[in-house]
Amino acid sequence: MTSLSVLRVLDLSEGVAGAFCAKLLAGFGADVIKIERPGAGDPLRHHGPFPDDVPHGEKSALFLYLNTGKRSITLDIAKRSGALLFRRLAEGAEVVVESFRPGYLADLGLGYRSLSRIKPRLVMTSVTPFGQNGPYAGYRATNLTTSAAGGRMAVAGEPDRGPLETGGYQAEYLAGLHAFAATAVVAFSADATEVGQHIDVAAMECLATMLEPQVSSWAYEKRDIGRRVDNESGTTFLRTVQKALEAPDPAHSFFQELDHPVAGRFTYPGPPFRAGAIPWQAARAPLLGEHNEQVYCGELGLSREELTALFASGVV
Amino acid sequence: MERLPLFGHRILDLTTGWSGAYGTRLLADMGAEVIKVEALNDGDSLRASMGRSDSAGAMFNHVNRNKYGCGLDLGWPEGRGLFLRLVALSDVVVEDFGAPVAAELGLSYEAFRSARADAILVSLSTQGTGVTHDDPVAGVAAAAAVGLALWHRRRTGEGQKVEVAQWETMVSLMGEYVLGHSMNGRPPEPIGNRHSFMAPHGSYRCAGDDQRVAIAVKDDQQFAALCRVMGRPELAAEPRFADVVSRYHNQDELDGIVEEWTRQHSPEAVTESLQAVGVAAAPVLNAPALFDDPHLRARGFWESVSHPEAGTWDLDGVPWRLSRSPAHIRLPAPRFGEHNEYVLRGLLGLSEGDVRELVEAGIVGRPST
Numbered sequence: 001m002t003s004l005s006v007l008r009v010l011d012l013s014e015g016v017a018g019a020f021c022a023k024l025l026a027g028f029g030a031d032v033i034k035i036e037r038p039g040a041g042d043p044l045r046h047h048g049p050f051p052d053d054v055p056h057g058e059k060s061a062l063f064l065y066l067n068t069g070k071r072s073i074t075l076d077i078a079k080r081s082g083a084l085l086f087r088r089l090a091e092g093a094e095v096v097v098e099s100f101r102p103g104y105l106a107d108l109g110l111g112y113r114s115l116s117r118i119k120p121r122l123v124m125t126s127v128t129p130f131g132q133n134g135p136y137a138g139y140r141a142t143n144l145t146t147s148a149a150g151g152r153m154a155v156a157g158e159p160d161r162g163p164l165e166t167g168g169y170q171a172e173y174l175a176g177l178h179a180f181a182a183t184a185v186v187a188f189s190a191d192a193t194e195v196g197q198h199i200d201v202a203a204m205e206c207l208a209t210m211l212e213p214q215v216s217s218w219a220y221e222k223r224d225i226g227r228r229v230d231n232e233s234g235t236t237f238l239r240t241v242q243k244a245l246e247a248p249d250p251a252h253s254f255f256q257e258l259d260h261p262v263a264g265r266f267t268y269p270g271p272p273f274r275a276g277a278i279p280w281q282a283a284r285a286p287l288l289g290e291h292n293e294q295v296y297c298g299e300l301g302l303s304r305e306e307l308t309a310l311f312a313s314g315v316v
Numbered sequence: 317m318e319r320l321p322l323f324g325h326r327i328l329d330l331t332t333g334w335s336g337a338y339g340t341r342l343l344a345d346m347g348a349e350v351i352k353v354e355a356l357n358d359g360d361s362l363r364a365s366m367g368r369s370d371s372a373g374a375m376f377n378h379v380n381r382n383k384y385g386c387g388l389d390l391g392w393p394e395g396r397g398l399f400l401r402l403v404a405l406s407d408v409v410v411e412d413f414g415a416p417v418a419a420e421l422g423l424s425y426e427a428f429r430s431a432r433a434d435a436i437l438v439s440l441s442t443q444g445t446g447v448t449h450d451d452p453v454a455g456v457a458a459a460a461a462v463g464l465a466l467w468h469r470r471r472t473g474e475g476q477k478v479e480v481a482q483w484e485t486m487v488s489l490m491g492e493y494v495l496g497h498s499m500n501g502r503p504p505e506p507i508g509n510r511h512s513f514m515a516p517h518g519s520y521r522c523a524g525d526d527q528r529v530a531i532a533v534k535d536d537q538q539f540a541a542l543c544r545v546m547g548r549p550e551l552a553a554e555p556r557f558a559d560v561v562s563r564y565h566n567q568d569e570l571d572g573i574v575e576e577w578t579r580q581h582s583p584e585a586v587t588e589s590l591q592a593v594g595v596a597a598a599p600v601l602n603a604p605a606l607f608d609d610p611h612l613r614a615r616g617f618w619e620s621v622s623h624p625e626a627g628t629w630d631l632d633g634v635p636w637r638l639s640r641s642p643a644h645i646r647l648p649a650p651r652f653g654e655h656n657e658y659v660l661r662g663l664l665g666l667s668e669g670d671v672r673e674l675v676e677a678g679i680v681g682r683p684s685t
Contacts, residue, residue, distance in 0.1 A: 002468075049496035050499070139587075144509065148529075148530035153530065154603075182638075184463025185322060185459070198638070199638060199639075200637040212334065212375060216378040219374065272484060273461050273484070274480075275468075276477045278465070
């Protein structure tokens with residue numbers, strides 16, 4: 001329990017960025033409910049690595065890491081019954097994090113405008129590759145193409161070779177970290193003013209903003225510094241990972257072991273910062289739909305029969 | 317329009333590096349009154365790093381927009397005393413000078429708490445385990461920490477100290493590698509632009525000088541679409557490329573075929589034709605291209621800012637958009653000591669004579685004229 005325990009967050013996101021934003025809120029104590037599609041659940045459950053390289057929906061390292069401290073329910077918001085249930089959940093929430101194609105939630109009647117009518121202080125954080133409007137808003141993207149569009153790829157790698165992706169899901173993580181900062185600031189403000197906002201985070205813009213040396217040189221002197229020999233981001237990324245793995249400092253207790261009933265016991269990185277009065281809550285990722293009964297029956301007040309009917313019709 | 321989220325909150329910014337300055341810039345963009353307190357002798361290291369004196373440095377002007385500036389030397393007891401009086405009037409202090417310097421100056425969290433019982437201190441450390449990284453990522457974490465700490469103070473009345481270690485923030489952005497290593501004992505290997513299951517996946521040369529496009533193909537359907545767009549629909553059925561696994565094994569060959577096609581077109585043309593059929597593609601943009609990019613222009617990402625010494629130029633705006641209180645660049649970066657009057661006389665209530673004495677004693681730095 002921390003002072004953030006009263007902050008209920010609905011995590012509808014399916015990519016790294018939104019999941020990371022919601023994971024950090026959970027880590028500092030927010031009550032985060034991850035909403036997964038019935039059946040397969042979050043697509044990230046299918047991304048490796050897996051223990052012994054054997055794929056399993058409850059054992060994805062990426063999913064396990066990005067969903068620590070959350071509860072999981074299944075809900076098909078594309079079905080009318082599912083959308084209605086989501087609206088009921090939103091009434092009791094302070095924050096919604098989502099990463100769908102712009103306009104998708106509005107088409108389901110679950111956009112910021114309609115949700116803010118039922119809950120004016122709701123904060124909705126949309127974190128997508130290109131943002132909610134503009135010519136690229138509907139573009140498909142992966143971490144690679146977002147890194148390219150955001151200018152990060154062009155400055156990584158050695159000057160005499162081609163542009164380089166910086167490893168892992170850095171573009172998405174960085175967008176998620178910005179989304180977390182924006183959500184923290186805006187949720188604080190909404191707590192005081194009782195008025196929420198829609199936050200539009202575009203990964204492309206987060207990356208472009210972080211290119212300050214290149215961007216300021218061009219803006220100011222029309223000088224393109226391009227790739228920097230002394231800072232190959234790709235290599236730096238690998239060095240950082242290797243260093244982290246080889247020489248974890250036990251006295252500093254940054255790394256933490258977490259047990260998971262299906263996947264097993266593994267080492268996880270700790271918090272991105274240490275807040276003296278908001279202790280980091282280390283807790284494992286949820287199983288798919290693990291908290292259906294707790295949330296739908298215990299908190300929304302559905303009967304077992306109603307839950308069974310929703311289950312049979314594929315809504316839950 | 318609503319007021320900005322951090323309107324009415326004062327933040328004292330003692331940072332001198334990129335991370336810290338970027339973090340307080342995000343808070344300034346959100347409406348906080350950020351006062352950059354700079355020492356007299358060298359000012360901010362970013363002012364110096366651009367090889368020009370005073371406020372002419374491009375980088376400095378980029379990361380310090382929307383902030384106020386006060387020249388106050390904390391090396392002197394009088395300077396520290398004035399600073400602690402400012403702490404009493406402020407919500408947050410952000411610093412990156414490190415514990416030894418803080419101890420030497422007597423500017424510990426305890427000192428701040430004696431000035432203001434619910435003080436919030438965010439300390440950044442960009443060193444740590446020997447991996448230094450020219451990246452402002454810890455600043456984003458610091459901005460988030462301020463939001464959470466303000467929430468906590470509003471709910472409980474308590475301040476707190478937050479420690480941001482750049483190395484820890486960075487490792488938190490690569491958690492699956494840590495877990496993967498813990499699962500299978502293998503360190504990550506350099507794979508360049510390759511992906512564990514997507515192929516083709518990389519940057520490809522286009523027509524024109526040093527023009528490239530990034531393409532990522534996820535599944536069979538997308539690969540068939542790519543082949544159609546390239547005018548080679550038969551490739552999708554060939555055994556060497558027919559499924560995810562064969563494409564993964566034969567990606568060198570595949571990359572050659574894709575590049576043969578991309579070299580005939582501009583990155584924008586390749587992007588548009590692939591996006592039209594649902595394949596992820598984007599031009600590889602460098603800094604100059606970002607300024608001309610139609611998407612960023614349409615979203616109003618670039619904002620024009622005028623600085624009394626540095627002139628007028630385009631600056632990246634706020635990296636997230638708020639529906640009710642859209643944030644913009646309100647102020648250019650401060651010149652050294654530009655807001656001494658406001659801070660020393662307006663906030664602390666010093667007289668004109670007091671300030672003159674402080675300037676003569678070398679404790680307060682005057683704006684150069």
